Amino acid sequence: MSQDLIAAKRYAKALFDVARESDRVAQVEQELGKVIAVLNENPDLFKLIKHPGIEADVKIGLIKQIFDADVSEVVINTLKLLIQRRREETLEAFAKAYSKIASDALGQASATVYTPVELSEAELGTIAETFGKLTGKQIRVESVLDKGLLGGIQVRIGDRLYDGSLAGKLERLHKTLNQSQAL
CATH class of the missing domain: 3.40.30 (Glutaredoxin)
Structure with a gap:
């Protein structure tokens, strides 16, 4: 198993624990699905988010600008953390891992x-x-x-x-x- 996949699963588990505490497991799953759908529909944006040469602050600003109205703070903060830790490449694996954990729990x-x-x-x-x-x-x-x-x-x-x-x-x-x- 690649290091990125292991990291994606760890972040997904951490987000799941936070979502479960606030009883928003399904809501967070939907929001992550929405984020990934928007990024997949806009491949240039996704490339920009994943690009290692672009400052984390710029990427975080884009994420906030695009998703702030539609996505909860916990999801925004998790995306922010992934970007700050240079884990942008794991976004899709992270969302899939979260979905699997959430589905199993529900x-x-x-x-x-x-x-x-x-x-x-x-x-x-x-x-x-x-x-x-x-x-x-x-x-x-x-x-x-x-x-x-x-x-x-x-x-x-x-x-x-x-x-x-x-x-x-x-x-x-x-x-x-x-x-x-x-x-």
Whole structure:
């Protein structure tokens, strides 16, 4: 694990502890998501924030100017700390680490659903409910269109992949047939 990732997780844990004390875990997660979304939508701004040749005070001024109205003081102060400690490169990893810690604490998990066709909100709701029962967590579903799938569905929750795709079923059938022939 890289030093940047380790540092990102430490900062995320520290922010989580502060957010939990003030009962704002979900709010801080949303605010971090908003910050990362704005930075990703404006790649030049993100490059500027990450650039090692630009003074920390200039970067902090930009962060305050852009996010002060939409983001709580605790998030601004954490971003300030990351910049002062030259950890700007870890912003995305930091936000992901915080999201994971917060989701675990709130009994939530994110699922990415891969399908060859667009799913309705009702179908996504059914998937969330089914996998919620399976994992014991409240599932947030993100749908991804994957034209490479012949049919069926794949669901990724964390590091685990639930493969109900046609290709996955054929592969399992192939393995089963090969095993039965070996006997």
